[in-house]
Amino acid sequence: MKFQLWIEKHTTQITAITAVLIAAGYASKYLLQLPVAYALLLAVASIIAVVPIALHAISALRVKVISIELLVTIAVIGAFVIGEYNESAVVTFLFLFGNFLEQKTLAKTRASIKSLTAMAPTTAELVNDDGSVETVDVDDVEEGDVVLVKTGGAIPVDGTVIEGQGYTDEAAVTGESRAVTKNTGDSVFSGTLLSDGYVKIKATKVGEDTTFGKIIELVEDAQDTKSHAEKFIDRFAQYYTPAVLIIALAVFLVSRDFKLAITVLVLGCPGALVIGAPVSNVAGIGNGAKRGILVKGGEAMDTFAKVDTFVFDKTGTLTEGKTALADAKVYGADAAQILTQTAAVEALSDHPLGKAILNAADAQGLDYTKLSISASQTLKGQGITATVDGQEICAGNQKLLAAHHVTLNEQQQADLAALQATGSSVVIVAVAGQVAAIYAIADTIRPELADQLAALRQAGAKHLVMLTGDNAQTANYVAEQLGIDEVHAELLPDEKVTYVKAFKDEGRTVAFVGDGINDSPSLATADIGIAMGSGTDVAIETSDIVLMQSSFAALVHAYKLAKKTVMNTRENVAIAIGVVAFLLLGLIAGFIYMASGMFVHEASILVVIFNAMRLINFGGREKEAKKVPNLTAVK
């Protein structure tokens, strides 16, 4: 097997030698008038060049696969036997040279992923128990180990800072290049860079378990997850190649023309057909990966291109999800006291509205942590109830209050309506069965969103839907601002799933866009689940497309990219089929022979690869540069 490895490594040189021999052969025929030298040189070229091809053919045969190499090998040996040395030499050379070019161009289509994996650190500075530091392979770091990272270093693990501080650039994980401050206790991610500082990190996740490791694995798997078209072509090729062998045999038996039979073998190679569809997907997925758009394979690409209905979750998707207390109406209680009590209750949840109240309480310097809390209960889609210092407090929406038989008086009704009309979300707080306060919490709509949604429509989206757990007035306000077609408000998470299902039953192809935090069921139910702006494990697992940047520009790009990729795949399949048809016609008409047939084949393979390569730069290179200032301006 050493021989085969050696040949494998030196195929490029063999190709070059073959080229020189063929050139020398033709030179001796036409310049030196030496037909014997011509035949001899071409025969030698054929023998040398057929070796690597035949080796591939044999090792494939061992595992019962009839490969293209086998067809070529038989054809070349056949041509050699009947003394057509020029045909055999040129065919082998073109095949090897074609493979060489294929390898180079394929590497280009894979470059985006390569640049991603290249960011993965290979070594780590491990801190031993005695405080000494040694450099080890990143695979040898285990959970619980402590590693040291200095300025300019790549962070080798997911973990927590236990000493020191600095700034990291988390572009590898969030797709967003900006400095993030890290102090003791903060989480850091593998693959991100410490642009400044000095930190010791305790590893919580290592290797493939880190967020970055998962992203790499996802993209690598995605490139090889085949679309329906690819699976079909694979199955087709499995039978097609042996069929060519049988057809060639039949041709020989019928026509008794040996040369015609071996020509059929060469012309029948399925080259461009096999490579055409996968290469489009690889290039398309690579284009996305460079922009922080992770598409999980050819099938997701296909389905996404067919999507006509986009369903959006409101909070954190259409709005920024960074809520702030905008207004407060207090009824007969001390404003500070009621805010403290509300904060104590909201501290129990991680709801965005609750966070806004906690932030407001913190900003006013209220200490809500000392209050005693008991009998707390969180009702999904309603709010929270708890007993705070002996008083029953309900904080939530109208459903929650209705369930606790709390009614709003006329003044409160009017205030509520006025607050909601501004597009704010409200939290109504009742103490001991009496409404004590109404808090208006505003969540800003993402900037330029109306334009982005219009772009989405232009790209082919027919129906835009918003689903939200928020109240109808807020929802309508947001929808109106954005030009959304259909709104459903005051929904529980499982009701969102029902709507997604209903849309699918209507025969639509549905994409659900959410932040991936509490909408996993909807992400999983939709034809295409798109998780926006989070590299959380759950989001990566349940969705079909992950947008690492929380940006609608990325969504629009991903949609256009999917359509473009599917179109590109179709073009390639059409080119491949066209070439086979052309060759057959040429053979019948008598202007195509072995060498010219092989030339057309190899040329068509390059054409489909080049066609796919157009996808790599789809959307322009300068776009990435433009995005960053946009984002910082928003913050």
Add this chain to the structure above:
Amino acid sequence: MNKKISLQLDELTCPSCLTKIEGAVKQEPGVENVKVLFNAGKVKADFDDTQNSADNLANVVTKLGYEVKKVRVKDL
């Protein structure tokens, strides 16, 4: 005990290599879920370490004529 192996190979360029490697690794005893990633140039599989070893699997692939650059084994 079941382990997960991941072999990093040189660039793969022929789709038939894929079938070849997959077929050969599958035939080994105690091996399941063989996946050859054509574009990433990786072979992934689960195996039972009482019946097979990582070294042997790497050897099988090497014998087919592909250089194994890196072997990673993880407990399942």
